[in-house]
Amino acid sequence: MRLLALQVQDFRNLHQVSLVPSPHATIAVGQNGQGKTNLLEALYFLATLKPLRAGRLSELVRWGAQGARVTGRFLLKGAEREISVEVSGGVRQAMVDGKKAASLEEYFGGVSVVAFTPDDLEVVKGGPDSRRTFLDRAVFNRFPAFLKESRDYARALKNRNRLLREGPAADAAYLDAYDETLARAGARVYVRRRALMAELSPRAQATFASIGRTPEPAAYGYHPSHLGQDFSEADEPRLQDALLEALAGRRRRDLERGFTSVGPHVDDVTVTLGGRSARAYASQGQQRALVLGWKIAEIENLHVATGFLPLLMLDDVSSELDPERNAYLMSYLAGSGAQVFLTTTDASLVRGAAAADTLWVDVHAGQVTPRLVEAPA
C-alpha cells in the first residue's frame, strides 16, 4: 500500500494542502503550533475515519469554513483508488472514487495506519479509558469491521443506561431485551480485542526484550472484568451467555446507580514488567520502551496478517525518547520499507529515518511547503 497523493482542505488550520509524499519518509518540520500534527491528523482521519485527538468532528473544520475535506490517492494491490472524507455540520461522509462509499470494507480496502504520538504513554500511565482507546485503535486497524461493531456496542450501552436511569420504574421486559442486545454486541467487542491481543502480545513482548535494556520480561494482557473467568477468542457464544448472566446479576445495582457496571466498556489492559504493574513501577524510559514494543509489534502483525505494511505516522516522538532508543526507532523506520510520516521541531532528531528520497516539508501557519534542498543537519 502506498499513498501517492494527499489533499487537505479546511482541516483545522490547514486551508489548502497538496502533497506528493515520498514512498518512504516524509518529514514535516516546523515550530510549535504551526499545523504539523494537523497534517498527520488529516491523514489519520482519512485512513481510519476516526479523529486522532478531537472529541467532536466539528473541531476538525477550519474556523469559519463550512466543511473539511481530505482526499488520498492510494496504490493498492497494483490498482489506484481515491478515497476521501468530508466533515460538514458535524457529520462525516466517506467516499470512494468520488462516490459515497457503499460500506466501510469498500472504503478502507486495505488502507491502515499505525500512529505514534506522545499521548501513547497514557497506555501505561493513564487510566483504563485511555488504555481501552489505545487497544481499540489497534483492534480497528486489524479488523476494520470493528468500527461498526464497537459503535453497535456503544449504542446498545447508551440505550440500556438511559433505561436504567428510570430506576425501579424501568420496564423489566425492555431491560431484558436491552441486555440481550448488549451481551451480543459486547461479546463481539471482547472477542475482537482478545483476538488482537493473542496475535500482538507475544510480538510486543519479544520487541520489548530487544529494546527494553532491562532483564525483566514485559507482558501485555486483556481480560474481562466481573465475569469470574477468562474466555478465548473462539468462545463467543459462551461469553455472550456469561455477559447476559452478569448483566442480570448486576441489574439491581445498575438500576440504583443508573449505569451498566459490566462489559467491555469497563475492561482494562494490563501492562506489566517482571510481573509488576508498569504504571506503578516502570521508569519513564521503560514505559516508553513498553509503548514502542507494542507499536512495532502492531506494524509487524499487520504486515503478516494483511500482507501490507501500514502507513506509519510519528508525531514529534523523537523528542520524547533517549538518544539510543530514538536511534533504534529511526533505523527501524529506515529499514522497514514502510511509508512513514514524521513531524518534528528539530530535523536533526529524525535524520536517521531519512534517505535520498525523503520529502522534507516546512509547516508554517497552516501552509505546507516542500523544501527544495535537504534539511540541514
Ligand SMILES: Nc1ncnc2c1ncn2[C@@H]1O[C@H](COP(=O)(O)OP(=O)(O)OP(=O)(O)O)[C@@H](O)[C@H]1O
Ligand atoms: N478547527 C481549527 N481551525 C483553525 N485552526 C485550528 C483548528 N484547530 C486547531 N487549530 C490551530 O492549529 C494549531 C495547532 O496545530 P498543531 O497541533 O498541528 O501544531 P503543531 O505544529 O503540531 O505544534 P506542536 O509542535 O506544538 O505540537 C493551533 O494554532 C490551533 O489554534
